[in-house]
Amino acid sequence: MFELSPAEWEAVGLSLKVGLWATLLSLPPGFFLAYVLARFQFPLKSLVSGLVYMPLVLPPVVTGMLLLLLFGSRGPAGRFFEEVFGITIAFRWTGAALAAAIMGLPLMVRAMRISIEAVDRRLELAARTLGAGWWRTFLTITLPLSLPGVIAGAILAFAKSFGEFGATITFVGNIPGETQTLPIAIYSFLQSPTGEGPAIRLAVLSVAVSMIAIIGSEWMERRVLTRVATA
Amino acid sequence: MSFDIDVEVRRSDFALKVAFEAAPGLTALFGPSGAGKTSILNMIAGVLKPARGRIAVDGQVLFDSETRVDLKSEHRRVGYIFQDARLFPHMSVGGNLLYGYRLASKAGRYAEPDHVMNLLGIAGLVERRPASLSGGEQQRVAIGRALLSSPRLLLMDEPLAALDDARKLEILPYIERLRDELRIPILYVTHARAEVERLAAAVIGIENGRVTSLT
Numbered sequence: 438m439f440e441l442s443p444a445e446w447e448a449v450g451l452s453l454k455v456g457l458w459a460t461l462l463s464l465p466p467g468f469f470l471a472y473v474l475a476r477f478q479f480p481l482k483s484l485v486s487g488l489v490y491m492p493l494v495l496p497p498v499v500t501g502m503l504l505l506l507l508f509g510s511r512g513p514a515g516r517f518f519e520e521v522f523g524i525t526i527a528f529r530w531t532g533a534a535l536a537a538a539i540m541g542l543p544l545m546v547r548a549m550r551i552s553i554e555a556v557d558r559r560l561e562l563a564a565r566t567l568g569a570g571w572w573r574t575f576l577t578i579t580l581p582l583s584l585p586g587v588i589a590g591a592i593l594a595f596a597k598s599f600g601e602f603g604a605t606i607t608f609v610g611n612i613p614g615e616t617q618t619l620p621i622a623i624y625s626f627l628q629s630p631t632g633e634g635p636a637i638r639l640a641v642l643s644v645a646v647s648m649i650a651i652i653g654s655e656w657m658e659r660r661v662l663t664r665v666a667t668a
Numbered sequence: 669m670s671f672d673i674d675v676e677v678r679r680s681d682f683a684l685k686v687a688f689e690a691a692p693g694l695t696a697l698f699g700p701s702g703a704g705k706t707s708i709l710n711m712i713a714g715v716l717k718p719a720r721g722r723i724a725v726d727g728q729v730l731f732d733s734e735t736r737v738d739l740k741s742e743h744r745r746v747g748y749i750f751q752d753a754r755l756f757p758h759m760s761v762g763g764n765l766l767y768g769y770r771l772a773s774k775a776g777r778y779a780e781p782d783h784v785m786n787l788l789g790i791a792g793l794v795e796r797r798p799a800s801l802s803g804g805e806q807q808r809v810a811i812g813r814a815l816l817s818s819p820r821l822l823l824m825d826e827p828l829a830a831l832d833d834a835r836k837l838e839i840l841p842y843i844e845r846l847r848d849e850l851r852i853p854i855l856y857v858t859h860a861r862a863e864v865e866r867l868a869a870a871v872i873g874i875e876n877g878r879v880t881s882l883t
Contacts, residue, residue: 557754559750559752559754560754560756560757562715562741562754563748563750563754563756564756564767565714565740565741565742566713566714566715566741566742566744566746566747566748566814566817567742567767567768567771567813567814567817568742568743568745568768568771568772568817569742569767569768569771570740570742573771577767578756581758582757582758
């Protein structure tokens with residue numbers, strides 16, 4: 438039952454590739470946004486956090502459509518990447534990674550923001566009086582203390598990217614080997630009369646990946662709380 | 669080594685204007701809570717910025733509103749011991765102790781780990797995690813950590829207030845040893861008269877953001 442066909446492997450492999458790239462791509466801006474939202478008060482803060490969290494509630498097809506308008510071959514960002522870097526984003530796996538990154542960003546930022554907010558700033562102050570500058574304090578105190586939350590956020594973003602469907606199929610379509618990630622492959626198999634077996638196999642795989650990701654990230658988030666509680 | 673300060677802070681709910689000097693040895697800042705004692709320490713440590721004034725240790729200016737000198741906390745070489753120990757929970761006791769030691773310039777170092785650990789009776793705790801220590805042990809490690817950064821001035825903000833009576837008696841002898849061994853000024857904030865009588869060579873009374881007595 439659990440032998441995957443080459444076509445199924447292709448979808449799984451593509452989902453892994455898209456998920457990993459999406460996570461790596463969103464880590465730096467994700468951490469930056471989480472840090473800024475956790476630590477600073479500024480005008481338009483609710484607008485920034487609204488934009489970051491919007492993909493959680495917006496219909497994914499709308500997110501995909503907006504991506505298409507921006508990054509499509511005639512969109513301003515799409516033309517910029519095409520002309521300056523020679524990278525085509527729409528209807529390529531790179532576009533799938535971009536869509537997945539944007540859909541995973543809210544989950545990543547939320548987990549990271551909570552863990553950064555939980556870091557006791559008085560510990561940072563203590564480090565400063567001991568002679569550590571801002572960067573050293575950040576690298577030796579803030580980052581290690583919030584690390585479990587950072588990892589939890591990355592795991593959640595990866596799981597979300599691994600299985601993103603709506604924005605991806607709207608933005609980059611359903612091209613086997615290029616943009617047909619695991620959930621899109623499941624959808625395609627379900628359209629064909631003989632596809633039920635492969636669809637169920639891939640569905641079981643997605644359930645397993647999601648479970649592992651949620652358990653892993655919750656375990657990490659608990660570590661944030663115990664670290665802070667024993668300070 | 670000597671220390672002098674002349675600062676002013678004005679806020680809608682709080683005004684503070686103090687000037688005093690401190691010699692090597694322990695000087696108590698004594699007064700009721702809310703008098704502004706901790707604010708004074710925070711200004712010396714570079715955490716709170718005075719509206720106007722001057723702070724200098726041993727001739728070096730840490731802050732001067734007229735010449736616009738305002739050293740960052742990390743460049744002031746001021747050892748700060750808080751009411752709560754504030755040990756770094758993700759490091760061992762040894763990691764905590766050496767945090768400031770490693771950052772201090774070799775030329776300015778006068779405190780060495782072995783000596784400080786013996787002085788404070790914490791040599792046996794090096795491998796432990798801060799969370800596994802008693803309150804008194806945590807506070808001794810915090811004192812050691814501040815000392816090992818080789819500060820020119822030691823600030824202690826009610827270091828015994830969070831401890832029960834037995835723990836207070838455990839720490840007091842160590843503070844007495846520090847006072848007698850170190851040749852730097854120690855500013856000791858407290859509202860407990862017993863601590864003042866036992867520890868302080870000089871007492872500065874603070875009330876409502878003003879110096880009310882010097883003895």
